[in-house]
Amino acid sequence: MSVTPRSFHLIAPSGYCLNQAAAFLAVERLRAQGHQVNQTAIIPRRDRRFAGTDAERLQDVNALAALPTLPDIVLAVRGGYGASRLLPYLDYPGLAARLREQPVALCGHSDFTAIQLALLTHGVKSFSGPLLAGNFGAEVVSDFTVDHFWRALTSPEFTLGWQTPPQNVDVSGTVWGGNLAMITSLVGTPWLPALSDGILVIEDVNEHPYKIERMLLQLAQSGILARQKAIVTGSFTAANLSAYDNGYDFDSVWTLIRQITGLPLVTGLSFGHDRDTVTLPLGAHGNLKVEGNQASLRLSGHPTLR
Amino acid sequence: MSVTPRSFHLIAPSGYCLNQAAAFLAVERLRAQGHQVNQTAIIPRRDRRFAGTDAERLQDVNALAALPTLPDIVLAVRGGYGASRLLPYLDYPGLAARLREQPVALCGHSDFTAIQLALLTHGVKSFSGPLLAGNFGAEVVSDFTVDHFWRALTSPEFTLGWQTPPQNVDVSGTVWGGNLAMITSLVGTPWLPALSDGILVIEDVNEHPYKIERMLLQLAQSGILARQKAIVTGSFTAANLSAYDNGYDFDSVWTLIRQITGLPLVTGLSFGHDRDTVTLPLGAHGNLKVEGNQASLRLSGHPTLR
Numbered sequence: 001m002s003v004t005p006r007s008f009h010l011i012a013p014s015g016y017c018l019n020q021a022a023a024f025l026a027v028e029r030l031r032a033q034g035h036q037v038n039q040t041a042i043i044p045r046r047d048r049r050f051a052g053t054d055a056e057r058l059q060d061v062n063a064l065a066a067l068p069t070l071p072d073i074v075l076a077v078r079g080g081y082g083a084s085r086l087l088p089y090l091d092y093p094g095l096a097a098r099l100r101e102q103p104v105a106l107c108g109h110s111d112f113t114a115i116q117l118a119l120l121t122h123g124v125k126s127f128s129g130p131l132l133a134g135n136f137g138a139e140v141v142s143d144f145t146v147d148h149f150w151r152a153l154t155s156p157e158f159t160l161g162w163q164t165p166p167q168n169v170d171v172s173g174t175v176w177g178g179n180l181a182m183i184t185s186l187v188g189t190p191w192l193p194a195l196s197d198g199i200l201v202i203e204d205v206n207e208h209p210y211k212i213e214r215m216l217l218q219l220a221q222s223g224i225l226a227r228q229k230a231i232v233t234g235s236f237t238a239a240n241l242s243a244y245d246n247g248y249d250f251d252s253v254w255t256l257i258r259q260i261t262g263l264p265l266v267t268g269l270s271f272g273h274d275r276d277t278v279t280l281p282l283g284a285h286g287n288l289k290v291e292g293n294q295a296s297l298r299l300s301g302h303p304t305l306r
Numbered sequence: 307m308s309v310t311p312r313s314f315h316l317i318a319p320s321g322y323c324l325n326q327a328a329a330f331l332a333v334e335r336l337r338a339q340g341h342q343v344n345q346t347a348i349i350p351r352r353d354r355r356f357a358g359t360d361a362e363r364l365q366d367v368n369a370l371a372a373l374p375t376l377p378d379i380v381l382a383v384r385g386g387y388g389a390s391r392l393l394p395y396l397d398y399p400g401l402a403a404r405l406r407e408q409p410v411a412l413c414g415h416s417d418f419t420a421i422q423l424a425l426l427t428h429g430v431k432s433f434s435g436p437l438l439a440g441n442f443g444a445e446v447v448s449d450f451t452v453d454h455f456w457r458a459l460t461s462p463e464f465t466l467g468w469q470t471p472p473q474n475v476d477v478s479g480t481v482w483g484g485n486l487a488m489i490t491s492l493v494g495t496p497w498l499p500a501l502s503d504g505i506l507v508i509e510d511v512n513e514h515p516y517k518i519e520r521m522l523l524q525l526a527q528s529g530i531l532a533r534q535k536a537i538v539t540g541s542f543t544a545a546n547l548s549a550y551d552n553g554y555d556f557d558s559v560w561t562l563i564r565q566i567t568g569l570p571l572v573t574g575l576s577f578g579h580d581r582d583t584v585t586l587p588l589g590a591h592g593n594l595k596v597e598g599n600q601a602s603l604r605l606s607g608h609p610t611l612r
Contacts, residue, residue: 018550048554049516081516084523085562185520187494188528210355210387214491217390222494244324248354256391 003150005034006305009071010132011060012042012051014111015080020044022137023077029136036071043077050082058086061115065094070104072305073153078133079110083182087114087191092122099124103303105153110205110273113178118191120176120283125302127152128178128201128271129279144276152279157300160278162268164295169264173197173229175286175299179272180204184215187222196227199286199297203234203272209245212236213253220261230264230288231257232297234271264288266295309456311340312611315377316438317366318348318357320417321386326350328443329383335442342377349383356388364392367421371400376410378611379459384439385416389488393420393497398428405430409609411459416511416579419484424497426482426589431608433458434484434507434577435585450582458585463606466584468574470601475570479503479535481592481605485578486510490521493528502533505592505603509540509578515551518542519559526567536570536594537563538603540577570594572601 008030017023023043030037042060045052052060064074096119099106106116106126116126129149130136136146151158174195177183180202186192204212219225236250258265266288270276281302289296314336323329329349336343348366351358358366370380402425405412412422412432422432435455436442442452457464480501483489486508492498510518525531542556564571572594576582587608595602 016550016552046552048552048558049550050554081520084520084527087527185524187524188530189524190527214387214390218491218493218495221390221393221496224494244322244355246322246352246354248356252354 003033005036006072007036008038008073008075010037010039010042010075010077012045012077013057013060013086013115014051014076014082015078016046016049016051017043017078017133019133019137023133026132026137029141038071049080051077054085057082058089061086062091062094065091065098070098070102072105074104074106075132076108076112078131079108079112081111083111083114084185087118087189090115090118092119095119096122096124103305105303105305107149107279110179111182113182114186114191116178116282117176117183117186117193120193121191125281125283127279128282130277135277138275142275144270148278152281153305156304157298159296159298160269161294161296162270163293164266164268164290166293167264167266167290169230169266169288169290171199171229171264172285172287173199175199175201175280175284175297176282177201178203178282180212180215181207184218187218187224192224198228199230199232199288200228201232201234201269201271201280203236205237205273207236208239209241209248209250209253212250213256216253216257220257225261225263228263230266232269232288233265233267234269235274235277237273266290268295309339311342312378313342314344314379314381316343316345316348316381316383318351318383319363319366319392319421320357320382320388321384322352322355322357323349323384323439325439325443329439332438332443335447344377355386357383360391363388364395367392368397368400371397371404376404376408378411380410380412381438382414382418384437385414385418387417389417389420390491393424393495396421396424398425401425402428402430409611411609411611413585416485417488419488420492420497422484422588423482423489423492423499426499427497431587431589433585434588436583441583444581448581450576454584458587459611462610463604465602465604466575467600467602468576469599470572470574470596472599473570473572473596475536475572475594475596477505477535477570478591478593479505481505481507481586481590481603482588483507484509484588486518486521487513490524493524493530498530504534505536505538505594506534507538507540507575507577507586509542511543511579513542514545515547515554515556515559518556519562522559522563526563531567531569534569536572538575538594539571539573540575541580541583543579572596574601
C-alpha cells in the first residue's frame with residue numbers, strides 16, 4: 001500500500017517511554033517511508049515515571065495552538081500515566097480555534113484518552129489509534145493496525161466490519177470512548193463529553209472483568225449510559241482471570257450491562273491494546289449495525305487529511 | 307481486656323470467602339469469648355466469585371430493616387467485589403428508620419465501603435473496621451485491631467493518636483471515607499455523601515501510587531476535595547513500586563494533592579488492609595490535630611453500644 005508522505009509531530013503527555021529503542025525504531029521506519037517526524041527530542045525526556053515535568057508535557061499539547069505550521073498528524077509517543085494531571089491546564093479555546101483551521105489528526109490511545117475526551121468537550125475531534133512506541137515501534141508492525149490508521153485518517157467515510165454473536169442492532173450516533181479506566185476517571189469532572197446520542201467504544205488492559213464491571217456500573221449509576229445508543233467492546237488485554245472467578249468472566253459483565261441498561265452491546269471489535277487495533281475517529285458520526293453475525297460501524301464527519 | 311458479650315449478625319454482600327476456615331475460626335473465637343454469632347449459614351454461600359446471588363446478598367442487608375430483634379453488631383464476612391451491584395436496590399428508607407431505633411454497629415471495610423457510604427447519604431452511620439474472615443479470622447489476631455474495634459463501638463467519645471511529620475493542623479468536621487477505589491467508584495452516582503465539612507480518611511490495597519493519585523485527582527477535579535477540611539491517609543498495602551517509578555512514590559502523591567487542594571493531608575494512620583487497623587465511625591464528628599509530630603483524631607457522635 002503506497003502512502004502519501006505526511007508530517008508527524010510527536011507529543012509525550014503521559015508516561016516515560018521505557019522502550020526507547022522502540023520509539024526510535026518507529027521514527028526510523030516512518031522516515032524510511034518518506035514521512036517527516038518532528039519533535040523527536042522529547043522521546044528521551046523523563047521526570048520520574050513521567051515523560052517530562054507537568055509543564056513540559058503540558059507544553060507539548062498547548063504549543064499546538066501556536067505552531068506556525070500545523071503538521072498532518074500529532075502522534076502521542078506512548079501511554080502510561082500522566083494526562084490526568086494536565087487536564088485543568090490545557091488551552092482548550094486556543095487548541096479548538098487552531099485545530100479548526102485545518103484538519104489535523106491527533107492520534108493515540110490508553111492514557112491519552114483523557115486528553116482526547118477533554119478536547120472533545122470543546123469540539124476537537126481526534127483519533128483513538130496507534131501510539132508511536134507500542135504500535136509503530138513494535139517488533140513486528142501490524143499491517144492491520146497501519147492499514148486501518150491510514151484509512152481512518154484519509155477517508156471522509158469508511159466502514160469497520162467484524163464478527164460478533166447475532167443480535168438486532170441498527171443505531172446511529174456520535175462515536176466516542178477509548179480506554180475505559182480513563183473514561184471512568186473523568187466522571188464528575190468537566191472533561192467527560194456530555195453526548196446525548198453516544199456510541200461508546202471501550203477497551204482496557206490489565207483490568208480484571210470485575211473492575212471493568214465496576215467502571216461500567218459507575219457509568220450506569222451516574223446516568224451516563226442512559227445517554228448512549230449502544231456500547232461496543234474492543235480488546236480487554238491481559239485480564240488474568242483465576243479459579244476464584246468460578247465462571248465469572250467478561251461475558252458475565254456484558255450480560256449484566258445489557259440487563260441493567262437495555263442497551264445493545266456489541267462485542268468483538270479489534271480495538272485497544274492488542275497488536276491489531278483499528279483507528280476510531282472520536283466525535284465522528286457512526287452507524288452501528290449487526291446483521292447475522294456481522295457487525296459494521298460506518299464512520300463519517302471526522303477530520304480527513306487531503 | 308474483658309468484653310461484654312454481644313450479639314453479632316453476619317452479612318456477606320461482597321465476594322465469596324475463599325478462606326472458609328478463617329471465617330469459621332473467627333466465629334469460634336467470638337463464641338469462645340461469650341458472643342452470639344448469627345447467620346453463619348451465609349459463610350459458605352457462593353455464586354461464581356460472589357458470596358451468593360445479587361438477590362441473596364441484597365437480602366442480607368435489606369433484611370436488617372425487618373429483623374424482630376436488632377443485633378448489637380452487623381459484621382461483613384469479607385470484602386472482594388459485589389457491593390456496587392446492590393446499591394440501586396438497598397432499602398434506604400427502611401434501613402434508616404430501623405437503625406435509628408437503637409444503636410447498631412454496622413462494621414466492615416474494603417468493598418463494604420460502597421454500602422457504608424450509600425447508607426451515610428441516608429443518615430446511617432457505620433464503622434469502617436474489621437471484617438470477620440480477614441481480621442477476626444487471621445492466623446494471629448491483632449490485639450491493636452480488636453482493642454480499637456471495641457473501643458470505637460463502646461465509647462461515646464474517643465481519640466486516635468499516631469505519629470506523623472509535623473505540620474499545623476486543627477480542623478473539625480464529619481469523618482468519612484474508607485477504601486479509596488470504592489469511594490471513587492461512587493463519584494457521579496447518588497451514593498457519595500455530599501458533605502461540606504468532610505475529614506476524608508482513605509486507604510487501599512494492591513493499588514500503585516499513580517492509581518491512587520488518579521483517584522484523588524478525580525475527587526479534586528469533580529469538586530469533592532474542595533468540600534473537605536482535611537485528608538487523612540491510612541495504609542496503602544501491597545502497592546508494588548518498581549524501578550520505572552524512579553523516585554515517584556506515595557509521598558509524591560501527597561505532595562501533589564496538598565499543592566493542588568491546599569488541604570491539610572495527614573499521613574500515617576493505621577487504617578486499612580494491614581493487620582493493625584483502627585475502627586473509624588463514618589459520619590461521626592471529628593477533631594483532627596497535629597502537634598509536633600503527634601497527630602490526633604477525636605471522634606464523637608457515632609452509635610455507641612451500651
